Amino acid sequence: MGVTLDGGITPDELAAVPDASTRLDPVEILQAQARSRVQELVPVRYGRMVATPFTFFRGAAAVMAADLASTPDSGIHTQLCGDAHLSNFGLFYTPERRMAFDLNDFDETHPGPFEWDVKRLAASVAVAARGNGFAEEDVRRVTREVGRVYRKSMRRSRKKSTLECWYDHIDVDEDLVRISAKLDTSTAARTRKALTKARHRDSVQALSKLCETAPDGSIRIRSDPPLLVPLREIFSGEAEGVAGAEIDRRLGDYRSVLAPHVAALFDQFTMIEVARKVVGVGSVGTRAWIVLLRGRDLDDPLFLQLKEAQESVLAPYVRGHVYANQGARVVEGQRLMQAASDIFLGWHTGVDDALAQHDFYVRQLRDGKGSVVIEALEPQQMRLYARLCGRVLAQAHARTAGRERIVEFVDVGSVFDEAIAEFAVRYADLNDADHAQLRVAVDSGRVPCRELV
Incomplete structure (x- = not known):
């Protein structure tokens, strides 16, 4: 890729993942985290993480943070979710009692390079798509949607006032009709059922x-x-x-x-x-x-x-x-x-x-909270859900003072999308290897594990 993005980083550098031979040991990172936790519950954590590559990814935010920090970044800092994977988006009630869809987990929120959130989301799509048995062509296609929709949503934010960006949101009651029109009848019915269930979670x-x-x-x-x-x-x-x-x-x-x-x-x-x-x-x-x-x-x-x-x-x-x-x-x-x-x-x-x-x-604890079962998504559904999450993430970043610089960085056509997708697919490879390494650590007794039904 012969383009240089804002800040001097190239698309190839944006797509880079750390060399497997130079990375920190992922199991050691998890063990370091475990030292400050309730020890009798640590085996439950390993039990949930070892189940699938996607559950491993969900629990391995610290591993990915170390990896992101070891690769080139844009230098454009904003407030980050810090753990923007697919399962950390969901439904909940606003104070006005309207159902909203937004980011819903901020345990790792912290300032940092904006693309770290985008990469975490895109990589989660790649990992989940593989876990759902998608063909590799479909994996890349749905993953590319994250960067594309994020880029276009950020570009649209440039035309909005500061207050318009602040109040921008996904209104489930209005957007569900539009989204359902793109789904088959059975999927649309499941979507309405999930929404009804969330409304009664209080x-x-x-x-x-x-x-x-x-x-x-x-x-x-x-x-x-x-x-x-x-x-x-x-x-x-x-x-x-x-x-x-x-x-x-x-x-x-x-x-x-x-x-x-x-x-x-x-x-x-x-x-x-x-x-x-x-x-x-x-x-x-x-x-x-x-x-x-x-x-x-x-x-x-x-x-x-x-x-x-x-x-x-x-x-x-x-x-x-x-x-x-x-x-x-x-x-x-x-x-x-x-x-x-x-x-x-x-x-x-x-x-x-x-x-x-x-x-x-x-x-x-519960106020209309609901989430999508990622493991049940088929390619078309995953593509729509990835687009929805990419839009929400862009709205969250557009609320911050870094909006203009982010727009300048991403507004380079499909170059940004392709770089994010390439990173995500490569990172899914690393995640698969890390998950396998945790399984070896469990089987050898290196880490305690309790798998609950």
Whole structure:
């Protein structure tokens, strides 16, 4: 490719992946992450990651961050999602109770080269497409859509005002009709079914799924170790009271960062019970709690999730950014990139039973949340979904001050698209090898593994 992109990087450099012989050991990177996690849950994380190359990719954000940092970049920094793979996009309710589709995971949000998000998304498409058995021609075709739609969406943003970019979003109720017209009848029906299911995923639904009636007639969070463990089973006797008081103190700290009108709403709820809940793939082992609160009565519930925020996997490679609280980093990054955010989004700092300090962010456990089953997508569906995610990612980046420079970089016709697709396919090769290496590590006993149904 004889073109030089803005900032001096060539398309070949944009498409480059690190040489396999010079990369850091991916299993060692995962083991380093595991040291700060709840040790009894680390085998569950490996169990989820070893299942398929795609689940490995989902959990290996730290591995890819090291790889991206070792290859040339554009030098154009903006706020990044940090983990923009296909499964980190989804449905949720806005504060105005409209269903939106957007990025929905910001654990790794951090400033960095804009194309790192695009590459993470494109590589996830390539890995998922291979996992779904697509022909290699179809893999490249659907992967190319990410760069193409991202580029065109960013170019369109240049014609919009700053405020128009800020408010730009995917309106599911309006866009679903247009998208469904491009799907076959059975797929469109499944799409409508998924949307209906998401609309009913709220705290009332969570109450029925996560709770049970105790012998004394009270409602309590059910036990399903190690994935769901009530506080009463983690601590006993006086220790349970101390732990409950600590959670209550954390909620008090969290309340202090809420806007006054949201704090007034929060004050109408009373804490009932707490449990530890395993979530995701990459997040398994980080400290995550769910809290059941009631309003008027238990027919008026609120479930909050308190999730540990550790340093972003991008932080070691993008210097000059210091955060007093990692939970605040997640919340502020989410508010910057997401078109509409949960009104209960907040953060706090807490201590565990070893008196170690941990930062947390807080959000509703379920508020219309829904996601696509990536493993069920066929080529046409994957292509449309890749386009939708590419558009959403562009909208998130266009909300930031880096918009103009990003547009200048990507607005070079299909050169950008081809470079991103080439990177993604090459990176899928590396990911396949890394997944195989984890399987060897599991089989040899190098890492502990617990595969749950």
